[in-house]
Amino acid sequence: MAQKKNNNDDNNFFNKNPLILFVIFALVIIVIFRSIAPTATGEVSAIVNGKQPVMHLTYSDIKKLAKEKKLEYVAIGKAIIKAKLKDGSIVTVQKVPGDTTLIPLLDKNNIPYGAINDSNWLNDLIFGWIIPIFIFFAIWMFLASRMQKGMGGVLGVGSAKGLIKSEKPDVKFDDVAGNDEAKEEVKEIVDFLKHPDRYIELGAKIPKGVLLVGPPGTGKTLLAKAVAGEADVPFFAVSGSSFIEMFVGVGAARVRDLFNQAKKEAPSIIFIDEIDAIGKSRAAAGQFGGNDEREQTLNQLLAEMDGFDSNEPVIVLAATNRPEVLDPALLRPGRFDRQVLVDKPDFEGRVQILQVHVKKIKAGKDVDLREIAKMTAGLAGADLANIVNEAALLAGRKGKKEVNQEEFVEAVERQIAGLEKKSRRLNEKDKKIVAYHESGHAVIAEITPEARKVKKVSIVPRGLAALGYTLNLPEEDKYLMQKRELIAEVDTLLGGRAAEEVFIGEISTGAGNDLERATDIIKSMVMLYGMTEVAGLMVLEKQSNRFLGGGFAQAREYSEKMQEEVDKFIKETLEERYKHVKNKLKEYAPVIEKMVKELYEKEVIEGERVRELIKEFENPETQKENNEKNEENNENGNNS
Template sequence: MIYRILTSSESSSQELTWEEFRASLLDKGLVEKLIVVNKKEVRVQTRKLGDVSTNVTPSYYFSIASIDSFERRLDSAQESLGVPLNERIPVSYISEQSLMGYLMPVLPTLVLFGSIIWISKKFTSGGAGGGPGGMGGIFNIGKSKAKLFNQETDVNVKFKDVAGMEEAKEEIMEFVSFLKDPKRYERLGAKIPRGAVLSGPPGTGKTLIAKATAGEAGVPFLSVSGSEFVEMFVGVGASRVRDLFKTAREMSPSIIFIDEIDAIGKKRNEGGFSGGNDERESTLNQLLVEMDGFNTSDHVVVLAGTNLPDVLDPALLRPGRFDRHVSIDNPSVEGRKEIFMVHLKKITTNLDRSQLAGRLAALSPGFSGANIANTCNEAALIAAREDADSVITKHFEQAIERIIGGLERKSRVLNPEEKRTVAYHEAGHAICGWYFKYADPLLKVSIIPRGSGTLGYAQYLPPDVHLMSYKQLMDRMAMTLGGRTSEEMHFSSVTSGGSDDFKKVTQMATAMVTKYGMSAKLGTVSLSLGEDGYKKPFSEETAKIIDEEVKKIVDEAYLQCSNLLKEKKAEVALVAEELLKKEVITREDMIRLLGKRAFVERNDAFDKYLDNRDGPKTEGPVVNV
């Protein structure tokens, strides 16, 4: 577009050939002057013979191969016309360049300065940091991106809103207490801890408890993500760390929260290589100095969250920097009940919330706080989809099933043969879980396809245990093999439905041999793979023994499962036929078909929260909270 504008003046001239020029203009005596431009083009200046009223003079030009050839042809033409030497057409020579030609040498410089101005404005609009009145723009790239929270308007979360992590709250409350009244501790010679690392699985509430700290502390709270220290420019990360701590010291007492600190806090030069992470390492070094170096400052607390505490640099975790290591695990059944109580306050239901929270906590073993929040939200969505006036127990149970097993695939219709195979497969699991003492208690079995590849679904309620004995592991593996074993007993050919079961069993058996010291041949030694997953800390002969021991344990679990299912073959058929008829059977159906389970349930939640078969009772009219 620019080129067309700059060259549009040439489009008004008419191009001629030499023959046309001579016949139309030169021979008729209409040429007043010729101008040779850049030794390639000749412009013809004609006499004023155009439209006299508008004073428009036609413009012509033609191209030449060389000046010598042009001059010879012009002289020859004028001689043939008998033009005297003193009256011949004057010819001038000029060198000319277009505006684009003048711009091309300086265009890269203009583009560079334009890019710098654009980047500067981009950083300014993106909040690169720095207070008002500063230099602004790209010069603020080294400023911290931490967000300062206002306790009155930005953070409304308090410790009362954080449930299921009492130990973590006690640890963090000490920081809050110190910042509110430091003299209480200092008069006894105590110093404020520099910081705390909040670690645990995703969704357990690390960021939530940091928000609650901001809400309770009543002091300036600066929040930043670890990835915001990482930039393409060298030295920016360290500069932002310095600026962050400078701002915190000016506001002290204050709290800094660095989320996902593993982005900058990983072990330095891990694996023996250097040079690839110099920028990240310089950022980490600056953080180490700021937390416990010559520039240490009182009354500034640093909280950090991470899902990967094992990858953090030891210098970062030593006393004097992160003094406290707070581990936040998935909540126990009582913790889950407390978290459900928090989220149920926002749900419209006419059920007794306390009883409902206990039942849902029992039905959701292993759930994190994020899973629980999602469960309540999913239940409300299901109820709204059904145009229900309130959320009832059925909606919550469907939400839990969806989170555990995936969405029901009602459009995936199994043919009768597949459906029968799945029913006997799931019945094998159910019978093993019912008659093995240490198997997980059964709650529900379904042969409705779920998720992307699940054709059957069984919900068990494992107890919150931290130690597993050899017998408990064997019962669990035998129950896992129950589906494939049932297929072998009732059909002429087995299917691929047990692939995931085999994977779980192999992993458990391998852990028993290499981690738990449950192999008679190998004894109490740890034979796990190296941190990289490839380096074997044992010989090929030991590896062969490991393979033999794992196979031996799996065969023993298979034999245990096979003996039980042969003994209970009639019960397997009874449960399978009930599944084919109803598609979903519950614990109550199992009791009706097989009688009460012979063993005392190891999961207290059954006796405490699930004895009421009718579900939670109503607590009056529906109230919107």
């Protein structure tokens, strides 16, 4: 028994150290090769291994010695000739390639000769054996590791622990702000994981799977970790894409192993991020079939979710921002039978998220988070976290001891408009065009009641292509927009191009994005919202994904005549609104000129200043009082 145990230990040693086994094998091969290699014997060995001093002669010398019959024995190699003279001395000669006269000369004079191996055995060993064997070994090890990984070595029993490990997150619900409704939806899952017997006794069946749906950056992964953190259970997190490999069947094996590990550590939570990577509808592949690996992985996931009992304390959480592409079998009751919307936060939600992140930095007393929340309507939690971090970085660059409100405002502008390009200075011509363009946007936004009010106007280049920008912010969160509000948005977008035409007399390429957005708004009014008489209540196009910015479907399901009417309506509406905007700008021409002048001097105008200029123009008495004050200030300055 002891002997058998020792043999097993030896086998285990070599299994754990295959390189040592390979080296021993290579050495044995080399020794065998060297032992069976032909060696010089007799006179050849004496010449090669003799102790006599060796003299170096020329090839003609060796021929001369052969003619004079002074040679006792000659050993001929590929490049070297060694000869033993009758006086006992040894001579070596460099052979002349291609010469065939030496051997007949030796035969003629009855001088015995033989062959020697004059090659470099070290070079032969390295280039003929070691390097090829090493290359073979490297390829062998690479293929073996890939095969082991592909055929279940990584996600087989035991080895999957290296890839998917359980953890117990320290995230709590208090760390997840701005999604109170979503937290309420998942609280019963936490209670079930803490007290499963309470629900089992009542006969209640907790949902096996919960699908977290929402735009990118809204905190779906954070919410999943908070569920595990509140329940204090193991948390298995994996991305949908990690199931897909080049070897067919790996994804299914990984799914099996993932569920086996979760069951062993139950109660537990499995979290699959970006589940759409493996859960796409199988019908979308068409009659030719889809990706076999993805389909096998999905089938295995469906089977596993059916395989464990509904009372078994294992909950599957998944996240996606593309719920419309998921396979219907994945969403039916008994699998992911509950969907939780994790949407972008409202005003109070943004305030709460900012409060969570501001705790991690040294914020000044002048920081007004509610004001920052007003400026960040429509941003997700990840965007707000980035704004807080960017504000702290800006304060650090300035050498401040705390982060103030001005850094937060600058961080918001960076998030919305991009990084300020101070090195990209505009020439006078471009500066004039941008000043009139942005002034047109700002004035139309302020004099249109339904439009979003102006926060700031700048002609400082930002981002990749913006030479200037007008920052419009809503006064409150809006979830619905009426027709007049959409028209007001179109008017604001057309204000820049109209100002160029009215005050400069020529348009530029700066309005390209404005016209694109204005066209999309009117197109949506016709094709999605039924706000026009062109299509009535018909919906001509469907949005592809509201979480990823929408967009229209590619397949057209209406007639050519309807398309012509839609195009005609969009064109006529744009022309009508453009004419209206030009007339308004001509009416407020003095305000535009004053704004352009101030933008030339300061490059940035706050929204309050824009409203002051408009108020002065609309109320001549106020304008007269301001002019008198300016004259008094100028006189006092001159007297001093």
